[in-house]
Amino acid sequence: MRPPATSLLALLLAVTAAGLLAQQRADNPFPGGTNPDGSLRPTAPLTRLFTQDAYTEYAILEPGSESFRIRFLPEETRVGATELVNATRGGSEGSDVAVFDPRTGLPMPFTYEHDPKEPDVHAVHAKLPIPVPPGGIGRALILKTYKDARTYKMHGEDIVWVRSLAGYRLGVLLPKGFAFMSSNVAAQLSTTADGRLKLAFANPSGQSNPVTIHARRTTAAFTPAAGGGDVFFDDVKTIYDLGAPETHRITIDQSYSDYRKGATATIDALGYLPLEQLQVTDLDTAKRLTPVTSGAATTVALDVPISRELQSAHLRVTGAFADPGYTVDKGDLVFARTLKGLRNTVLLPAGWEVSEVSQSATIGRYDGRVFVALINLNAENQYAVRIRARRP
Numbered sequence: 001m002r003p004p005a006t007s008l009l010a011l012l013l014a015v016t017a018a019g020l021l022a023q024q025r026a027d028n029p030f031p032g033g034t035n036p037d038g039s040l041r042p043t044a045p046l047t048r049l050f051t052q053d054a055y056t057e058y059a060i061l062e063p064g065s066e067s068f069r070i071r072f073l074p075e076e077t078r079v080g081a082t083e084l085v086n087a088t089r090g091g092s093e094g095s096d097v098a099v100f101d102p103r104t105g106l107p108m109p110f111t112y113e114h115d116p117k118e119p120d121v122h123a124v125h126a127k128l129p130i131p132v133p134p135g136g137i138g139r140a141l142i143l144k145t146y147k148d149a150r151t152y153k154m155h156g157e158d159i160v161w162v163r164s165l166a167g168y169r170l171g172v173l174l175p176k177g178f179a180f181m182s183s184n185v186a187a188q189l190s191t192t193a194d195g196r197l198k199l200a201f202a203n204p205s206g207q208s209n210p211v212t213i214h215a216r217r218t219t220a221a222f223t224p225a226a227g228g229g230d231v232f233f234d235d236v237k238t239i240y241d242l243g244a245p246e247t248h249r250i251t252i253d254q255s256y257s258d259y260r261k262g263a264t265a266t267i268d269a270l271g272y273l274p275l276e277q278l279q280v281t282d283l284d285t286a287k288r289l290t291p292v293t294s295g296a297a298t299t300v301a302l303d304v305p306i307s308r309e310l311q312s313a314h315l316r317v318t319g320a321f322a323d324p325g326y327t328v329d330k331g332d333l334v335f336a337r338t339l340k341g342l343r344n345t346v347l348l349p350a351g352w353e354v355s356e357v358s359q360s361a362t363i364g365r366y367d368g369r370v371f372v373a374l375i376n377l378n379a380e381n382q383y384a385v386r387i388r389a390r391r392p
């Protein structure tokens with residue numbers, strides 16, 4: 001008996017799908033994840049010059065609420081993108097969503113939509129003020145409250161907060177009147193202006209990072225220390241693009257957010273990077289800004305002055321300089337310099353293979369060139385780095 005056409009079509013589609021899946025697996029030998037027996041599968045070689053682009057803060061709310069308030073600062077780099085999407089994790093009940101434009105500090109249009117494919121998942125769709133321009137970056141500040149009894153538990157009168165955090169730069173705030181009993185992640189601890197305790201840390205791998213916090217009520221009144229705070233909120237990142245070592249020439253590409261109020265922004269990088277051919281770009285619009293030097297300070301006028309708490313300017317600074325600490329020693333390329341800021345990536349010239357890095361770093365290849373990506377996990381804003389490399 002001849003099978004119906006619909007059965008043949010279904011069989012053909014199933015065979016085609018199986019073949020495509022097998023081809024995808026063959027084309028991707030480094031899929032990551034785990035095998036059925038729980039062993040790890042290798043991920044692809046590292047090619048991103050930076051990680052930690054998004055910042056997430058979790059403020060644990062009052063005991064018994066099972067809720068925590070999230071402050072999330074993501075970025076969108078795809079040219080032409082018109083929105084920024086942030087999904088609610090399955091099993092978490094999202095509410096009190098608010099979205100702001102970091103450039104103006106004003107509310108940003110958004111929708112909070114249900115995902116028809118996954119009943120327990122919703123997503124924030126924030127409409128960007130303009131499509132992401134070439135050379136620019138779209139960004140948003142998303143605030144939302146999650147209620148999740150699996151994450152936020154009580155053990156008697158004590159708080160137990162457990163969550164797998166796959167973010168990069170992270171902060172966790174206790175309710176006021178609580179102190180840490182235990183935390184299983186290496187983190188910096190500070191006191192906020194309103195007397196709450198806060199953990200701050202980076203997750204260099206970007207992979208799942210299980211965090212468990214135990215906290216207990218206390219009558220201690222905590223006060224912030226001078227100069228304290230969350231150093232991982234700082235989003236500065238700097239590329240040291242090395243030219244031929246005998247020239248000592250280094251090209252700099254630095255981006256960061258400036259929250260200082262005023263109609264101008266001071267270019268602080270010039271205090272430790274003597275840049276020539278200085279260029280400054282507003283990353284929200286990709287517009288070039290004109291640097292003005294007066295005495296020891298160099299500033300740029302902002303199209304939108306900073307006057308609100310939620311505002312910031314998103315800037316990119318580029319230029320080049322000669323550094324005698326970047327040279328050749330007995331055939332080895334040597335880069336020796338004190339670096340500042342949270343994230344610094346050193347991009348070696350083509351044809352050089354790294355042989356020594358004095359600080360903890362990840363290593364990858366970008367456009368055929370080796371890079372060394374460093375993340376400063378300490379509160380000090382500067383640290384000495386030495387990198388050596390050799391030609392094959």
